[in-house]
Amino acid sequence: TVVYNVLIGCLGKHGRVDQALELLEDMNRKGIMPDCRTYNIIIDVLSSCGRYEQAYSFFGMMKRRNHTPDVVTYNTLLNGLKRLRRIEEAYDLFEEMLANQCIPDLTTFGTLTDALAKAGRMEDAVEISARLVKMGHSPNSYIYNALISGFCRSGQVDKGYELFQEMIECSCYPDTVTYTILVLGFSRRGHTNMAMEMLQEMVREGHTPSLSTYNVLIRSLSMAGQVEDAYTLFKEMIAKGFNPD
RNA sequence: ACCUUUAUAUUGCC
Numbered sequence: 001t002v003v004y005n006v007l008i009g010c011l012g013k014h015g016r017v018d019q020a021l022e023l024l025e026d027m028n029r030k031g032i033m034p035d036c037r038t039y040n041i042i043i044d045v046l047s048s049c050g051r052y053e054q055a056y057s058f059f060g061m062m063k064r065r066n067h068t069p070d071v072v073t074y075n076t077l078l079n080g081l082k083r084l085r086r087i088e089e090a091y092d093l094f095e096e097m098l099a100n101q102c103i104p105d106l107t108t109f110g111t112l113t114d115a116l117a118k119a120g121r122m123e124d125a126v127e128i129s130a131r132l133v134k135m136g137h138s139p140n141s142y143i144y145n146a147l148i149s150g151f152c153r154s155g156q157v158d159k160g161y162e163l164f165q166e167m168i169e170c171s172c173y174p175d176t177v178t179y180t181i182l183v184l185g186f187s188r189r190g191h192t193n194m195a196m197e198m199l200q201e202m203v204r205e206g207h208t209p210s211l212s213t214y215n216v217l218i219r220s221l222s223m224a225g226q227v228e229d230a231y232t233l234f235k236e237m238i239a240k241g242f243n244p245d
Numbered sequence: 246a247c248c249u250u251u252a253u254a255u256u257g258c259c
């Protein structure tokens with residue numbers, strides 16, 4: 001079963017979805033029982049390539065075959081719904097998960113928070129992340145980053161920046177993604193100077209800017225007409241061993 | 246510790 005799981009996941013990641021499904025058939029023919037992880041992998045592969053309905057049918061199949069969906073199963077489906085922006089169904093599935101005594105984890109809340117934030121429903125996003133605190137969890141960087149990113153997208157960089165400060169106070173330390181989100185947020189508002197400051201702070205705190213960070217900044221500097229600064233950054237990224245894309 | 250599955254940033258795909 002483990003070998004099949006690995007292969008199915010690997011084929012799926014490389015877009016060879018139908019071969020992955022064939023392997024599942026093959027397991028059935030040989031009497032090898034797919035386990036919960038097998039189903040989770042299949043569900044993820046299908047919903048990642050836009051075949052959510054088919055993914056959902058495997059959710060039904062696993063229940064019929066007496067495999068109890070676990071937290072990963074629900075999280076994977078929630079992520080599929082998130083991609084399709086089917087928020088209400090995501091809420092319903094979340095309720096179903098609770099009704100089935102499946103305990104949501106940080107990934108569950110991270111997925112839901114991001115779904116709401118991407119839909120521009122920042123109040124709901126904040127509300128769902130508050131629910132996680134009530135359950136005794138502390139928000140991690142995925143949660144904060146999803147919220148900060150949402151605020152930046154909706155033009156409220158200041159609120160994003162407040163959350164950034166809050167996360168430091170709560171000892172949930174910002175990571176490369178957090179800084180990149182804020183660099184992008186400030187750039188979009190034309191605050192190139194703040195964006196550059198975030199880059200410096202990120203380096204000061206010991207984080208290595210990623211390719212995305214550079215892409216964001218170089219684009220922003222170019223558009224602001226600061227071609228010299230953009231070029232300096234370009235040389236810096238080459239010096240650090242990045243291959244510009 | 247890592248060692249089969251899920252969530253956050255730029256571009257693209259849906």
